[in-house]
Amino acid sequence: MRQKAADALPGSSWSPLEVNPNLPPERADIVIVGGGVVGWSIAYWLKQKERAQEAVKVIVVEKDPTYSQASTVLSAGGIRQQFSLPENIHLSLASADFMRNINHHLGVVNEDPVDLQFNQSGYLFLANEEVAHIMEENYSTQRGAGAKVSLLSSTQLKEKFPWINTDGVALASYGLENEGWFDPWILLNAFRRKAISMGVIQCCGEVTGFKHTLNMMTNADGEQVHFQRIKSVKVQMPNSLEYQPVECAIVVNAAGAFSGKLIDMLGIGSGPKDTFAGIPLPVEPRKRYVYVVHCPDGPGLDTPFLIDYSGVYFRREGLGGNYIAGASPEELEEPDTSNLEVDHQFFEDKVWPNLARRVPAFEKLKVTSAWAGFYDYNTFDQNGIIGIHPLINNMYFATGFSGHGLQHSPAVGRAVAELIVDGNFKTLDLSGLGFKRILDQEPILERNIV
Amino acid sequence: MLLTWRSQLRRRELQKKNAYYGYTQKLYGADIAAAYYILSLKGRFRFVGQLAWFYTDQKGKFSWDFLNHKNTLLEEIDMSYTDINYAGLGNLEEQRSLRTLSFRGCTEVDDWFLARLHMFQDSLEELDISHCPCITTGGLVALRNLKGLRRLDVSSLPGISSPGLVIILLEEMLPQCQIIATGYDHSLKQEEQ
Numbered sequence A: 001m002r003q004k005a006a007d008a009l010p011g012s013s014w015s016p017l018e019v020n021p022n023l024p025p026e027r028a029d030i031v032i033v034g035g036g037v038v039g040w041s042i043a044y045w046l047k048q049k050e051r052a053q054e055a056v057k058v059i060v061v062e063k064d065p066t067y068s069q070a071s072t073v074l075s076a077g078g079i080r081q082q083f084s085l086p087e088n089i090h091l092s093l094a095s096a097d098f099m100r101n102i103n104h105h106l107g108v109v110n111e112d113p114v115d116l117q118f119n120q121s122g123y124l125f126l127a128n129e130e131v132a133h134i135m136e137e138n139y140s141t142q143r144g145a146g147a148k149v150s151l152l153s154s155t156q157l158k159e160k161f162p163w164i165n166t167d168g169v170a171l172a173s174y175g176l177e178n179e180g181w182f183d184p185w186i187l188l189n190a191f192r193r194k195a196i197s198m199g200v201i202q203c204c205g206e207v208t209g210f211k212h213t214l215n216m217m218t219n220a221d222g223e224q225v226h227f228q229r230i231k232s233v234k235v236q237m238p239n240s241l242e243y244q245p246v247e248c249a250i251v252v253n254a255a256g257a258f259s260g261k262l263i264d265m266l267g268i269g270s271g272p273k274d275t276f277a278g279i280p281l282p283v284e285p286r287k288r289y290v291y292v293v294h295c296p297d298g299p300g301l302d303t304p305f306l307i308d309y310s311g312v313y314f315r316r317e318g319l320g321g322n323y324i325a326g327a328s329p330e331e332l333e334e335p336d337t338s339n340l341e342v343d344h345q346f347f348e349d350k351v352w353p354n355l356a357r358r359v360p361a362f363e364k365l366k367v368t369s370a371w372a373g374f375y376d377y378n379t380f381d382q383n384g385i386i387g388i389h390p391l392i393n394n395m396y397f398a399t400g401f402s403g404h405g406l407q408h409s410p411a412v413g414r415a416v417a418e419l420i421v422d423g424n425f426k427t428l429d430l431s432g433l434g435f436k437r438i439l440d441q442e443p444i445l446e447r448n449i450v
Numbered sequence B: 001m002l003l004t005w006r007s008q009l010r011r012r013e014l015q016k017k018n019a020y021y022g023y024t025q026k027l028y029g030a031d032i033a034a035a036y037y038i039l040s041l042k043g044r045f046r047f048v049g050q051l052a053w054f055y056t057d058q059k060g061k062f063s064w065d066f067l068n069h070k071n072t073l074l075e076e077i078d079m080s081y082t083d084i085n086y087a088g089l090g091n092l093e094e095q096r097s098l099r100t101l102s103f104r105g106c107t108e109v110d111d112w113f114l115a116r117l118h119m120f121q122d123s124l125e126e127l128d129i130s131h132c133p134c135i136t137t138g139g140l141v142a143l144r145n146l147k148g149l150r151r152l153d154v155s156s157l158p159g160i161s162s163p164g165l166v167i168i169l170l171e172e173m174l175p176q177c178q179i180i181a182t183g184y185d186h187s188l189k190q191e192e193q
Helices: A003-007 A039-051 A084-100 A104-105 A132-145 A156-158 A185-198 A256-265 A342-356 A405-422 B002-017 B023-026 B030-040 B064-068 B088-092 B110-121 B137-145 B163-173
Strands: A032-034 A058-062 A122-129 A149-153 A171-175 A202-206 A206-218 A224-236 A243-247 A250-253 A281-293 A305-309 A313-316 A322-327 A366-379 A387-389 A397-401 B044-047 B051-057 B076-077 B100-103 B124-126 B151-153 B179-180
Touching: A032 A039, A032 B088, A039 A058, A039 A185, A039 A397, A039 A405, A058 B064, A084 A132, A084 A405, A104 A185, A122 A132, A132 A149, A132 A171, A149 A156, A156 A171, A185 A405, A250 A256, A256 A366, A256 A397, A256 B002, A281 A342, A322 A342, A342 A366, A342 B023, A387 A405, A397 A405, B023 B030, B030 B044, B030 B051, B030 B064, B030 B076, B030 B088, B088 B110, B110 B137, B137 B163, B163 B179
Parallel strands: A032 A058, A032 A250, A058 A202, A122 A305, A250 A397, B076 B100, B100 B124, B124 B151, B151 B179
Antiparallel strands: A122 A171, A149 A171, A206 A224, A224 A243, A281 A322, A281 A366, A305 A313, A313 A322, A387 A397, B044 B051, B044 B076
């Protein structure tokens, strides 16, 4: 009785209609779909760049708070500058700069400082005779962009790393600085903690639909082009039919491997074949396996993240003789993406032979654990897509990174925030990674994809 | 609010101290600029072929004799207990015949700083990074490039978690280097009852 009287007074939060407190607010300025490291990075940078305090209301919608299928936490966590595209090199350099000053950017008052557990080990790429000239070209591009890499000949390689079998290796490219690996979960949580402390609202739910308005215009060829403008995003609560339409001004697609599904809800890709509306977003999930192996006689503390020309890679994990290894499957042998089950036969057939050939100590190893994760694979040219969609007037994309989303996330977040707040790229010019290349069907290929 | 002000003031102070001495470099050359930078941070150094050390006293005063030795490279630098950081290493970029480097007790020396030391990989023989609170195991890995190192001092680093194992791995990584690591408690921890 006393409780009922207390609830009836104006100060209490009781109301006769039961409202689910987990629903997102009815209105927001920017809705970021996808709560991975790219989504939270964009949220942080938007709040960092807003012109006045609380000027922008940002919501991050993530459908799985356990992150069981998110690419961020399942990644091997490496960062490298050894790319062939200058935009990628600059993105990596900017992200490494960010991580170096991470406590200045993401430090929250009265909380523990962020410790990324960054291992400054560098990447080592091996090339055989056929691709050695590509490696040399890449080296000059990387040096020109400011990355600290060095080329090693076969004999120098053997001297530096006596545990490598240098058969077939013509040239090797070794990163000296700003390369290595770190813990992606810590980075994600650092972004999330800082963004929430700056006022970003986190919502757990799935985006199941959009309400948009259509504008029809006729282009020079006399064809009708439909321009859409998203009016509201329908966010459905997990395991329930309850949903909340969130009215918003801008939607950012940072859904990673599931970006393609999101766009299909808007009907992009289902238009007539030779028009812009017929070109779908070329991002699809691709499953990649990561195996944890234990080898007591393996290479020591200075093991770089070694990537062989056969596509096999491995890196040291911790101090106890554990390593993480994997390989990219061939185009035609892509595994099924309906689940995240691990195929151990793949390790036996494709990874172990090449690994043991390259590092003889790995002939005696034991697989202790394995997991699988999705790449948000850009089937068009394996490079990220950053920019606004030509047919949807208020949807920004930051997806399709094909395995580099994590290492580029701080710089990509800043780029998208600049696009939204300033209207144009200010620090890094990433217009080459926009939608134009997809509409013109001109791929910019990245030659160093792992 | 006061905490943010204090950290911002400290950050600005560090930035000013470790700024790039571009003007000095243009007027006097890279070596004198590096020397001036070291003296303004209260460090000490010695030129190649000389026996005398140039240093700053407690009040911040130093002798300007180092200006007499233009275009002489520095051989030994002692920056113990100073505020040198990653940006400040840019001032020492050109020193290709540096043999001894000491960063004992520097609070701003962290893993990224160690990674940037690769620019001295051809000449560096002695390195002292003891008592630096911000260095972790990931940073010690960055010393992989310094193949010419003969003497490394990693005593009393509070940031590394299992010092015994890390020192053994370091010895494997740098076989010709003598590693000094005192100040660690290698005894087994007692189990809580």
